[in-house]
Amino acid sequence: xxxxxxxxxxxxxxxxxxxxxxxxxxxxxxxxxxxxxxxxxxxxxxxxxxxxxxxxxxxxxxxxxxxxxxxxxxxxxxxxxxxxxxxxxxxxxxxxxxxxxxxxxxxxxxxxxxxxxxxxxxxxxxxxxxxxxxxxxxxxxxxxxxxxxxxxxxxxxxxxxxxxxxxxxxxxxxxxxxxxxxxxxxxxxxxxxxxxxxxxxxxxxxxxxxxxxxxxxxxxxxxxxxxxxxxxxxxxxxxxx
Amino acid sequence: xxxxxxxxxxxxxxxxxxxxxxxxxxxxxxxxxxxxxxxxxxxxxxxxxxxxxxxxxxxxxxxxxxxxxxxxxxxxxxxxxxxxxxxxxxxxxxxxxxxxxxxxxxxxxxxxxxxxxxxxxxxxxxxxxxxxxxxxxxxxxxxxxxxxxxxxxxxxxxxxxxxxxxxxxxxxxxxxxxxxxxxxxxxxxxxxxxxxxxxxxxxxxxxxxxxxxxxxxxxxxxxxxxxxxxxxxxxxxxxxxxxxxxxxxxxxxxxxxxxxxxxxxxxxxxxxxxxxxxxxxxxxxxxxxxxxxxxxxxxxxxxxxxxxxxxxxxxxxxxxxxxxxxx
Numbered sequence: 105x106x107x108x109x110x111x112x113x114x115x116x117x118x119x120x121x122x123x124x125x126x127x128x129x130x131x132x133x134x135x136x137x138x139x140x141x142x143x144x145x146x147x148x149x150x151x152x153x154x155x156x157x158x159x160x161x162x163x164x165x166x167x168x169x170x171x172x173x174x175x176x177x178x179x180x181x182x183x184x185x186x187x188x189x190x191x192x193x194x195x196x197x198x199x200x201x202x203x204x205x206x207x208x209x210x211x212x213x214x215x216x217x218x219x220x221x222x223x224x225x226x227x228x229x230x231x232x233x234x235x236x237x238x239x240x241x242x243x244x245x246x247x248x249x250x251x252x253x254x255x256x257x258x259x260x261x262x263x264x265x266x267x268x269x270x271x272x273x274x275x276x277x278x279x280x281x282x283x284x285x286x287x288x289x290x291x292x293x294x295x296x297x298x299x300x301x302x303x304x305x306x307x308x309x310x311x312x313x314x315x316x317x318x319x320x321x322x323x324x325x326x327x328x329x330x331x332x333x334x335x336x337x338x339x340x341x342x343x344x345x
Numbered sequence: 346x347x348x349x350x351x352x353x354x355x356x357x358x359x360x361x362x363x364x365x366x367x368x369x370x371x372x373x374x375x376x377x378x379x380x381x382x383x384x385x386x387x388x389x390x391x392x393x394x395x396x397x398x399x400x401x402x403x404x405x406x407x408x409x410x411x412x413x414x415x416x417x418x419x420x421x422x423x424x425x426x427x428x429x430x431x432x433x434x435x436x437x438x439x440x441x442x443x444x445x446x447x448x449x450x451x452x453x454x455x456x457x458x459x460x461x462x463x464x465x466x467x468x469x470x471x472x473x474x475x476x477x478x479x480x481x482x483x484x485x486x487x488x489x490x491x492x493x494x495x496x497x498x499x500x501x502x503x504x505x506x507x508x509x510x511x512x513x514x515x516x517x518x519x520x521x522x523x524x525x526x527x528x529x530x531x532x533x534x535x536x537x538x539x540x541x542x543x544x545x546x547x548x549x550x551x552x553x554x555x556x557x558x559x560x561x562x563x564x565x566x567x568x569x570x571x572x573x574x575x576x577x578x579x580x581x582x583x584x585x586x587x588x589x590x591x592x593x594x595x596x597x598x599x600x601x602x603x604x605x606x607x608x609x610x611x612x613x614x615x616x617x618x619x620x621x622x623x624x625x626x627x628x629x630x631x632x633x634x635x636x637x638x639x640x641x642x643x644x645x646x647x648x649x650x651x652x653x654x655x656x657x658x659x660x661x662x663x664x665x666x667x668x669x670x671x672x
Binding site: 156172179181182192217220225229231232240244261264265269290322328 | 557
């Protein structure tokens, strides 16, 4: 099991806990969508899994070599070209100089950006930047890939394509992906399993399995989306008082 | 049938309630259907083609660079206007000619000094000292600046002192330097260092402060060590601010150098532009004084135009920060 979370809790200073008693197990090669309203601690949970923050209670088990991470905005370095950004990730991983360029080109091809390697981030569209960012996180070559609402800022057409793209790459590379989103449709579109996180404190309250039929049958997927949306709204309504 | 495209679920599940807002109790049977996302492309080839189309739609086409003549003509015109105004003022004869020489007098004096070889010597001596002093300042200030920016206790301890040193005019160090080092080049260099180093350090620190915090997170996630983070991520990310610090550092070097040369004359100190200026004062030769001032200004402008402006422009253009600026 690449990721096991046991009674995980997190609070900042003396404030109310952000995460409380989070339990989850994520299998190798699984695609899990972590769904929740804004402010439910999804990103905090992801940062804890990435090792960027420490939990205040509970235990967690992640792969010993750490995790690759993809941020909401592409967070590419503007002084490097698209290829340079990927090569930097390879270099920091310890890949030799000779091999770096080939590997970077391969990864650019994988995200269908073979011709844009010499472009700088500001010359790329938002969708292209996110694909470079995806290629960079794949360059880290970690089994576990954590994604923090990576498509939230993109237009609808681009997002639909990137969903297909991510699904294809996930199948090709066999990564374990934890995908954080507040978009129910996106969670159902991508995840094999959708975990719903409650808000304040964050806790896994329910989970759903998404089958292969849901990917092509809009009616089936729509039904599941409706159920999850209703449950999510119930969770939000609890905070109305 | 536009509905088909807007909401695929309407076609495939006609019995569903249309409004997701009217969600029933969650434990009820799935009565509410929301438009869902499904696979939208038919295969890898299709996806590749769609993406390529979208990429080319969303990318700017490259624009050709042309020489912008207004960039050259406007400053030249401004200079001409100023010279004309100067000449006009002198022609009115309000002040004695030896107190306020005209542009032509100064030009003539420059020619004479050039003929004697004094101008070349002064420019060469000053420029050499200025550049060497500046480069040594950069080599000293850069590691100190990085260290201060990255290590919080060090910065808290020395930050105010460095800012204070920047406020202190470096001329104030001239008397101390003369007492310590006598009338030697060491005095001149010391004063240049005290002028340039604090401002370069401050520029680098403020450059580092303006780095988006996410860059550090990315660096950590990518597995950068502390040194790699500093050299491969923090330093390049801070480059625009650092370059601003370098520009200011050069200006401070040049100013400090002139001050030192004016005050400390003689001994083994070579003959620089400041010395030329001071010589003009001693001889009450206003044309020489004006010529020296114009030379000092001219060297400053040339360094800015030939060295810093191209570097800065290139840096900003590569990062996409040039669009819409008035540069």
